[in-house]
Amino acid sequence: MRPAARTLVFAAAWSAPAAAALPAGNSLRIAVVMISVLLFPGLPLALRLPPRPHTLESSSWGRPLQVAVLTGAVSLASAILVSELLLLAGVLTSLRVLVVLALVSTVAVLLPAAQ
Secondary structure (H helix, E strand, O other), X not given: OOHHHHHHHHHHHOHHHXXXXXXXXXXXXXXXXXXXXXXXXHHXXXXXXXXXXXXXXXXXXXXXXXXXXXXXXHHHXXXXXXXXXXXXXXXXXXXXXXXXXXXXXXXXXXXXXXX
């Protein structure tokens, strides 16, 4: 991942905890949190996967479709796992979930590229 893309993903991942400072019910807060939860940490992890040789890959939309599906699936699975773990620990709050997801995104962005 290029340094500019890393910086963009890093900033976008931490925008959700920052948006928590906005008033509850604010449409900007809702949009930022939803986009962040749906895209991060799945995007940096999905971009690390090598393309798979399928017939779908031969088309121009095969790789973007694969990344989009994996991004959504990994992001939602991460949000569910983090929420469940914090619930079981008895410390579940929305801000804590957003901070942990941002930390996972940060770690995913800072991982060295696979060789």
